[in-house]
Amino acid sequence: MSLAEDPKSVKVNKTSGTGMEIEWKDGHRGSYTFPYLREACPCALCNGERVKDGRQPGEPPPPVAGQLPMFKPAVRPTEVKPVGKYAINFVWNDGHQHGIYTWSYLRQICPCPECKMKRESTDGVADDMAEHDSRKPN
Ligand SMILES: [Zn+2]
Numbered sequence: 693m694s695l696a697e698d699p700k701s702v703k704v705n706k707t708s709g710t711g712m713e714i715e716w717k718d719g720h721r722g723s724y725t726f727p728y729l730r731e732a733c734p735c736a737l738c739n740g741e742r743v744k745d746g747r748q749p750g751e752p753p754p755p756v757a758g759q760l761p762m763f764k765p766a767v768r769p770t771e772v773k774p775v776g777k778y779a780i781n782f783v784w785n786d787g788h789q790h791g792i793y794t795w796s797y798l799r800q801i802c803p804c805p806e807c808k809m810k811r812e813s814t815d816g817v818a819d820d821m822a823e824h825d826s827r828k829p830n
């Protein structure tokens with residue numbers, strides 16, 4: 693397991709409902725809101741729904757045209773369970789509980805601007821490196 697996929701510390705603010713904070717062993721930090729994590733649920737069902745809509749993990753479903761947004765209580769986990777050393781599982785207050793969030797998946801979906809930008813540049817790795825080189829000071 694690489695350092696970038698291994699958390700140094702994980703804090704789940706279950707009571708305050710603000711989300712989860714991960715500090716990775718490579719020094720990177722990510723902070724995930726609960727609605728983001730819920731929409732990024734990696735289970736086959738949620739993943740299938742996202743693929744069908746063409747949504748990225750963490751992206752909420754588009755509002756249905758002509759339908760008023762339904763009131764929904766704020767998403768938060770009622771239970772948080774470690775899964776071995778490699779993942780974490782949430783039991784959500786909407787009853788859903790099938791998502792096993794591996795550390796490598798969580799690192800992949802890190803919502804910070806830096807990681808988001810990396811994900812959105814769809815060019816290959818070679819291009820990324822070339823770009824990186826050109827930004828180096830003389
Ligand atoms: Zn799910």
Ligand SMILES: [Zn+2]
Pocket residue numbers: 720721722802803804805806807808
């Ligand atoms: Zn990040």
